[in-house]
Amino acid sequence: MLTTRRGVRVLGAADLAPFTALAARDAVANVFADYRARTTNLDPRWLGGEVWGYFEEGELTAACHVAANLVPVQCDAVAAQAFAERALARGRTSSTIVGLSEPVGVMWDVLAGEWGPPRECRWRQPHLVISGDPVIEPDPEVRPCRREDLVSLYPACVAMYTEEVGVSPEAGGGADYYRARIMQLIARGWSFARFDDDGRVLFKAEVACVTPHAAQVQGVFVPRELRGRGLATAGMAAVVAAVRRDIAPTVSLYVNEWNGPARAAYERVGFQQSGTFSTIMF
Numbered sequence: 001m002l003t004t005r006r007g008v009r010v011l012g013a014a015d016l017a018p019f020t021a022l023a024a025r026d027a028v029a030n031v032f033a034d035y036r037a038r039t040t041n042l043d044p045r046w047l048g049g050e051v052w053g054y055f056e057e058g059e060l061t062a063a064c065h066v067a068a069n070l071v072p073v074q075c076d077a078v079a080a081q082a083f084a085e086r087a088l089a090r091g092r093t094s095s096t097i098v099g100l101s102e103p104v105g106v107m108w109d110v111l112a113g114e115w116g117p118p119r120e121c122r123w124r125q126p127h128l129v130i131s132g133d134p135v136i137e138p139d140p141e142v143r144p145c146r147r148e149d150l151v152s153l154y155p156a157c158v159a160m161y162t163e164e165v166g167v168s169p170e171a172g173g174g175a176d177y178y179r180a181r182i183m184q185l186i187a188r189g190w191s192f193a194r195f196d197d198d199g200r201v202l203f204k205a206e207v208a209c210v211t212p213h214a215a216q217v218q219g220v221f222v223p224r225e226l227r228g229r230g231l232a233t234a235g236m237a238a239v240v241a242a243v244r245r246d247i248a249p250t251v252s253l254y255v256n257e258w259n260g261p262a263r264a265a266y267e268r269v270g271f272q273q274s275g276t277f278s279t280i281m282f
Contacts, residue, residue: 006054006056007054009053010051011050011063016038019034019063020034023073029275031210031211031213032069032208048067049065049067051063052083062074063075066090070087070094072104073099077106081107084110087107087111095282097279098277100127100275100276101277104278120166121278124278125254125276125279126257127277129251130240132270133241134240136269138238142193142194142242145186145192146186149186149193149195150186151199156193156221160219161219189246190207190208191207193205202223203232204221204235205217205220205221205235205239207243211248212248214252216252217239220262228261232261232265233268236266240270254277
């Protein structure tokens with residue numbers, strides 16, 4: 001344990017219980033980092049990085065996931081600055097900084113001079129939550145995906161990722177990894193879609209991470225030519241119902257501020273805004 005009154009150190013397996021207790025202070029907003037900690041036991045070999053803890057008088061008061069995603073957890077401005085200064089000394093190893101807007105902004109004030117320029121900054125992304133039944137009728141044709149769906153599902157996943165992130169997940173030889181990731185989600189029962197009679201994807205979404213408290217949805221997609229027909233609204237209602245029944249009691253996601261149709265669809269399902277995220281992409 002730290003001997004100084006305040007400071008940062010790398011967390012390990014012995015810190016898992018204090019970390020999950022810290023994350024539980026805002027269990028839905030912290031679902032990604034909480035999930036990563038629980039599934040890796042805070043072992044850097046499985047994290048593909050580290051989780052740092054900020055301590056005051058020997059107590060863990062904030063944390064930061066430092067891998068492909070740099071994610072602050074329960075950070076005030078002091079802790080966010082301390083993590084950013086450590087990240088600055090380490091050098092950039094993350095492709096995104098993502099989390100609640102205030103700590104991300106503090107971190108970026110420290111990091112921008114060395115880590116910039118970013119590929120894109122999305123400063124105001126509403127973080128949405130639903131903890132009850134959807135308020136509209138779920139689409140009965142939306143179902144968990146199966147292994148044999150991969151041929152149809154994979155192109156839709158690539159199209160969604162490319163449209164959302166601005167680069168293809170297949171860039172730089174990433175196709176095998178991305179395909180394996182989709183298969184992993186299918187195997188876990190975390191991939192949902194509606195297909196037409198020819199096997200074409202009409203709607204799809206995935207669960208990205210799960211804790212006992214919440215599940216975070218990602219990858220919501222309807223082909224461009226089919227948008228405006230209510231497929232996303234009824235599809236998301238079906239996903240919410242299935243996730244709350246079988247996976248976790250609360251469903252969350254975050255959406256780009258400028259994506260009015262998506263925000264309207266989520267509102268019709270019953271999602272409510274609980275905060276604001278920011279994402280900085282490199």
